[in-house]
Amino acid sequence: MQSIREIYKIGRGPSSSHTIGPERACLYMLSNYKAATAFDVTLFGSLAKTGEGHRTDYVIRQTFGKIPCQIRKDTEKTDLPHPNTMAITALKNGEELGQKTFLSVGGGDLQILGETLPDGTADCYPESSFTAIRALCAKEDITLKDYIFRCEDASLRPYLNEAWEQMKATIRKGLHTQGVLPGGLNVKRRAMELRLTGRREHNLIKKENFLISAYAYAACEENAAGERMVTAPTCGASGVVPAVLYYEKEMFGYDRDELVDALAVAGLIGQIIKTNASVSGAEAGCQAEVGSACAMAAGALAYLHGKGLAEIEAAAEMAMEHCLGMTCDPVGGLVQIPCIERNAVAAMKAYNAAALAEIVYDDRKISFDLVVQTMYATGKDLSAGYRETADGGLAKLYTDKKQ
Numbered sequence: 001m002q003s004i005r006e007i008y009k010i011g012r013g014p015s016s017s018h019t020i021g022p023e024r025a026c027l028y029m030l031s032n033y034k035a036a037t038a039f040d041v042t043l044f045g046s047l048a049k050t051g052e053g054h055r056t057d058y059v060i061r062q063t064f065g066k067i068p069c070q071i072r073k074d075t076e077k078t079d080l081p082h083p084n085t086m087a088i089t090a091l092k093n094g095e096e097l098g099q100k101t102f103l104s105v106g107g108g109d110l111q112i113l114g115e116t117l118p119d120g121t122a123d124c125y126p127e128s129s130f131t132a133i134r135a136l137c138a139k140e141d142i143t144l145k146d147y148i149f150r151c152e153d154a155s156l157r158p159y160l161n162e163a164w165e166q167m168k169a170t171i172r173k174g175l176h177t178q179g180v181l182p183g184g185l186n187v188k189r190r191a192m193e194l195r196l197t198g199r200r201e202h203n204l205i206k207k208e209n210f211l212i213s214a215y216a217y218a219a220c221e222e223n224a225a226g227e228r229m230v231t232a233p234t235c236g237a238s239g240v241v242p243a244v245l246y247y248e249k250e251m252f253g254y255d256r257d258e259l260v261d262a263l264a265v266a267g268l269i270g271q272i273i274k275t276n277a278s279v280s281g282a283e284a285g286c287q288a289e290v291g292s293a294c295a296m297a298a299g300a301l302a303y304l305h306g307k308g309l310a311e312i313e314a315a316a317e318m319a320m321e322h323c324l325g326m327t328c329d330p331v332g333g334l335v336q337i338p339c340i341e342r343n344a345v346a347a348m349k350a351y352n353a354a355a356l357a358e359i360v361y362d363d364r365k366i367s368f369d370l371v372v373q374t375m376y377a378t379g380k381d382l383s384a385g386y387r388e389t390a391d392g393g394l395a396k397l398y399t400d401k402k403q
């Protein structure tokens, strides 16, 4: 299993598979075809259908800079190696220098059809399931944190520090920014208002929920605006883990090392999901994105509050279990409706899962690995309209209503 750094990529929103992945594909072509005078890009599947709303075109043009580039969209081809497929041809004075087919497989990860990316991260975890990791930790009497930092190299902590600093910066910027998000849906930024509400006493609803939501909104609104953020595990789901850790910092005063350790535990949970299933909405629906983020956050909370491996597993399992079936249907192909609100609800759900796990962890019938397997199978059963194509659910009905 690869480093958990793969879960936390620092880049620009709004969609890891639609912006970070394609950006890396363009950078690969630029460095491997230095003589190219033009590029021809064809987007397929979800990239073709929702790329404009997700700013794929914008990122491709920005990355190629002054080199002319033609972008085509093929929405008809269905026999694809992955729902997020793109082909790039390098040209020199009209002659083809070479062509590569890239698969943007989620979380900003990239594969080249039939090849291995030279910068691909080597596996550093011998175990790849929660069951195997749990058994090893029990046998050697070590914690999840010990296990992670033993498997990874010394660069992990500085990297996670950087990711955490960026998460905080993203939330702070989001909390202080007002206005309307780009894209044409006229979605108003709400993070500042939620935080102000959370600072007041409220008789009906726990005010903590407003603060947790404010942090999730702040991160997601920044992502939707195309600003710098950290995938956790994707751009679309980048509000959940930062929101709960930021709330813990503000409320309980955890220091940076403690929060980074929790980030590491969340990353391990995300990496297990990514290795055995998917964190891509285009591949397995929103359960794979926000559901994974919810499981990561719940596990991190259990860890932060001193719970053992069984409670951490139960918290992550419960969080994922109650996101099963969640569809990916972003209105207008933008990562705004239902994505922003969904991150806030998932952050609150992570607290509920962690709280329940504290009591019922010793009698769970469903393991984390089983719920991950179930999520993936459910994702495969979802019709294409519910996997980031903007052809089903809210995306379709909202558009139809407007016609």
Ligand code: SF4
Binding pocket: 236, 237, 280, 281, 282, 285, 286, 287, 289, 290, 327, 328, 329, 330, 334, 335, 336, 338, 339, 342, 388
């Ligand atoms: S609905 Fe979920 S999976 Fe789909 S783009 Fe939004 S956050 Fe990502």
